[in-house]
Amino acid sequence: MKKDIHPELHxxxxxxxxxxxxxxRSTTSxxxxxxxxxxxxxxxxxxxxxxxxxxxxxxxxKFKGKA
Numbered sequence: 900m901k902k903d904i905h906p907e908l909h910x911x912x913x914x915x916x917x918x919x920x921x922x923x924r925s926t927t928s929x930x931x932x933x934x935x936x937x938x939x940x941x942x943x944x945x946x947x948x949x950x951x952x953x954x955x956x957x958x959x960x961k962f963k964g965k966a
Contacts, residue, residue, distance in 0.1 A: 906926040907926065908924045908925065908926060909924065909925060909926070909928065910922060910923075910924055911923060911924070911925050911927070911928065911929065911930060913925075913930035913931075913932060914930070914931060914932070915931075915932045915933070915934065915935040915937065915938060916931075916932070916933055916938075917935065917937055917938035919935050919936075919937040919938065921935075
């Protein structure tokens with residue numbers, strides 16, 4: 900590797916809006932996330948659906964018998 904071309908890595912604490920925090924290394928001084936493994940639906944098993952103007956029901960009706 901070439902010398903003096905790579906950014907410095909700092910140990911930081913990244914935080915999520917759910918309150919979860921973990922230590923990692925980054926070139927930036929702060930990382931703020933909206934989703935992490937503590938609150939993401941894939942990891943928690945809880946599905947959160949926001950139905951705007953019936954789009955989900957419209958989709959389910961369209962593809963009802965094609966599974």
